[in-house]
Amino acid sequence: MRVAAQRFEAYLYVLPLVALLLFVFGYPLVRIFEFSFKMVRGIDGPWIGFRNYELILSQGLFWESVLHNLQLLLAIPAMVLISLIVSIMLYERVAGWRLYRVIVFVPFILAVPIIAVVMKRMFQFSGPVNEVLRWLSLDFMALDWIGSPDVALWTVMVLIIWRESALGIILFLARLLSLDEATIEASKIDGASWWQRAFHIIVPQMRGVIEFYVIVSVITLLSAVFAYVYIVGGGRGGPGTATMVIELYIFNALIRTSLPGIASAASVLLFLVAVALMYPLFRARRRVAAEERGP
Template identity: 30%
Template sequence: MSRRITVPGDRWRREDGPAGGARKPPWALAFVGVVLLIGMHFAAPLSGGVYAFTDWDGFNSANFVGWDNFREIMDSRVQRDALLHTFVLAACYLVLVNVVGLVLALALNRTLKSRNVLRTLFFAPAVLSPLAVSYVWQYMFTYDGAINRMLGGIGLDPLRHEWLGDPSTAIWCVLVVMVWQHSGQAMIIFLAGLQGVADELEEAAVIDGARTWMRLRRVTLPLLAPAFTIVSTLMLISGLRVFDQVYALTGGGPVYSTETLATQVYQQTFVEGRFGFGASIAMVMTVLISILGIANMMYQRRRERRL
């Protein structure tokens, strides 16, 4: 009987035997990994979902309270404001990161001699610790910090302000730090998408008389649709669960003006010891992230097919 030679791409085929056909991969080898995945990524959220319907304080036995925790979220002004702040930060962050990241990518996609250095500089904040970055910015936002000193140095003393101490400006300071740190990440994704835009298409558009804006709108942006899908999904999820920047810059203040759902989870669970109530806020945040993230991805995918 002749023996068939097995090629690398055919390693799951039977080498001999009358039946032939495909051999199933040994799923038993993945058993440990699957168990760990379920234990780390699904067991904890599911158990938290159970505690969301209790009044557990972390020490004593948990008593079932039904939907009372969720009613309190809707009745509490602090929780409603935290939900509103979460939406505002996520929406503004999503738009600004896409715009700034795209502008940087378009500017650094050209044959600048220093483009590699500039790309590294703009991307560097994305790999730094959000807490470390936020503490640096906290010093810059203080009344005697770098921003107010710069304003005073150029003759704009009336604009000096206690940026983090004013409820009307504190949340926008958080937004500035978020956009500053993650625009480089969006830039890298857009740069990867721009590498797939063939030079021939740009040249054909130039020959047809299309100006810069028209080439950007009709050629470049439609071909960047997959990159927009990735960036918008990642940044939307990141914006909805923002915690580090708020915690380091303002701690949720002043006067709860920068509280988000994530900071309220920490506050209610580990500061006030209301583990059940904190779990209910976490469940609300998880549901919102899941719904909005999936809806955004579906919309972006349909948009890709239309372009």
């Protein structure tokens, strides 16, 4: 009885925080689901069933936004490869590794709007990137990185790769520091090259954390790129709709066209996709924890 009472007492301690979280996050979530089935004008409106969802799914702009989010997923292989190579180099303590560790962590510490503003200045047609290319007599590569509809989304992708790879480096380096160094040292003695050690010894032992990072990156690129495209695209997904993504589509529906029902329906769809990705995320996290505990 005493054990049961102590367990019940522990729940009482966390009850106020749970109630606060339910109020802060749970109530808005319920209201969003409710608004997605209404024609909201002001603070409420009549029930219209699935009409908002039908309107969204029939809009070309919505599907274009979805396509842009899917295109951004192409950044994930580059993020994984960069993170692996840099983390292994830091793990092997190349000359100046302490300085390099600070440099690669800085992008992830800085706020996205700060980075996006700086990068937008750098990639302007008359910005430093094009000036360097012209100085190197590579004028054909001096593109309108921000103003061209054909290039703008890829410029955003470069920015995302540069910043989000820092998280991968942090995760991979943490996993590397928990590995048994005896196997790696033995491979060095046997004459294994750097690439052989990396892809035949180190990477197989990091499968769980790589899966975890990939799933986190998928969720990020589907539902957490608003700040990037808002600043680079001038707040409207420009030029034209070249950098329009789902989050910006929701923002425009709510703020610019005052259609809370449409914005809520799109938010619900995005939320359901994110929830669907949570299961493999937790599976990957359990695998990482099991690997860190060892056999």
